[in-house]
Amino acid sequence: MAGGHSVVLVAGEASGDQHAARLARELLALEPGLSISGIGGPKMEAAGVELLSRSEDLALVGVAEVLPKLKVILGAIRGMKRHLKRTRPDLVILVDFPDFNFRIGKAAHKLGLKVLYYISPQVWAWRPKRARQMASFVRRLACVFPFEPEFFEVNAPRLPVSFVGHPLLDIPAQQWDEPLPVPPEAELVGLLPGSRMSEISRLAPLLLEAARCLQQKRPGLHFVMPLAPGLKREQVEPFLNDTPRGLTIVAGRARQVMQEAKLLLVASGTATLQAALAGTPSVVVYKTGAFNYLVARSLIKVEYIAMPNLIAGRELMPELIQGEATPQKVCAEALSLLEDESRRERVIQGLSEVRAKLGGPGASRRVAQLALEMMEE
Incomplete structure (x- = not known):
């Protein structure tokens, strides 16, 4: 496999940062020469992703919290669009975070870039019409819940969807070095x-x-x-x-x-x-x-x-x-x-x-393999 590919990886919030970091490590294990840049948090940075903006500055809960951060959010979107246009990566991987990532995905598609969406936004819970929006700019969708492929088959039949399992299962069982500081037998x-x-x-x-x-x-x-x-x-x-x-x-x-x-x-x-x-x-x-x-x-x-x-x-x-x-x-x-x-x-x-x-461990590796296949297409 030829090296020298570049990926843009965009995640928001702590859980997205964690899952994207695990994916970045798997991508680099499969292709050590890969260049990964994007938006994320400390875990992605530790995994070797060059951060253009930090997800901690963009994290929101609910409509009422958007206005105070609007300038920062719009600045991050503009910066990412410029980065995509300048670097033209082989693949753009979006991790959940829909209100932000839909804008990035549409911009990437307009530039003719391939988009892989990993961890679908919960469009099946609200705003199901957004499934058709996703089909307009997403090349492949990697789902982590077993009921999602059926939903997209009905609501966005032209969108290729794979169930990859949940990345939380990739976290190995752990023996704790220190007990919790609580009374014994509590x-x-x-x-x-x-x-x-x-x-x-x-x-x-x-x-x-x-x-x-x-x-x-x-x-x-x-x-x-x-x-x-x-x-x-x-x-x-x-x-x-x-x-x-x-x-x-x-x-x-x-x-x-x-x-x-x-x-x-x-x-x-x-x-x-x-x-x-x-x-x-x-x-x-x-x-x-x-x-x-x-x-x-x-x-x-x-x-x-x-x-x-x-x-x-x-x-x-x-x-x-x-x-x-x-x-x-x-x-x-x-x-x-x-x-x-x-x-x-x-x-x-x-x-x-x-x-x-939720399937067995290996979700992050399966998504990394899918990503490399898309870059080689």
Whole structure:
């Protein structure tokens, strides 16, 4: 295979940065002379991607957060369009992040560049007409959920789609060098209020109040809150007033908490899938600003918001959304999952089925091979 290919790789948000970094490593393993540039975060940079803009500056949750960052976002889009025109890469790989990446994809297509979309935006959940938009500028789509190919076959039949499995399965099982700093034999409950300050400001107080309620019912519980990478305790301190007794805050170590906890109280998002892969029963919470919620509610076309529930086709993880997300309701669902052994067993079995449906490890390598095939076409 001839060397000297160039790829532009564009990802946003922490999970996209993680998956794109793993893909970059696989691409470089298959073609060591490959040049990769793009937009991403620290993991992509560590994997050898030359960053033109940083995804941390572009991360948003909801419509209301766009305006303050609009100048930065538009500047990054203009810069990427100039880069594509100047360098004309052999392949443009877009990772999720639709509102940004659709603009990049259309610009790349207009320049006659090949576009591979990896990790489809959740167009099946809202705005399904965007599937046809994708078909207008995407050469190939690599999906990570088993139900997606059927959706695109119906809604965008001319778009070639491959199910490659989920990249979270590429993360090897881990033995932890250090135990969590909690009392020995403690019955652990993990509190995961999200990775962005907008999520934490709404969900951390809710989860802490639910934890106090749980502690009244089960005094032996101990709570662990892992802070997302890049977050410092002083950033979340304003939202940690009146914390329950028996709370430990740790930097990172979310996977360890997920594996060792008996129960998780978790913000809707990628963490629900990580919790499912850990096999840990969870209560999912979602709360956003009133305007964001009204917009989302009018657009969402699926029955569940937690990915494990969508994959299973039933509610394995109870979902408490907006007005339903009260400390009392979170506490009640958590108690049921802790104390009702038959329900726990059904949930754990269901989470095992979810893992099986996601395919085996190797998603990143399969996408890298697909990318190289596209460059050689």
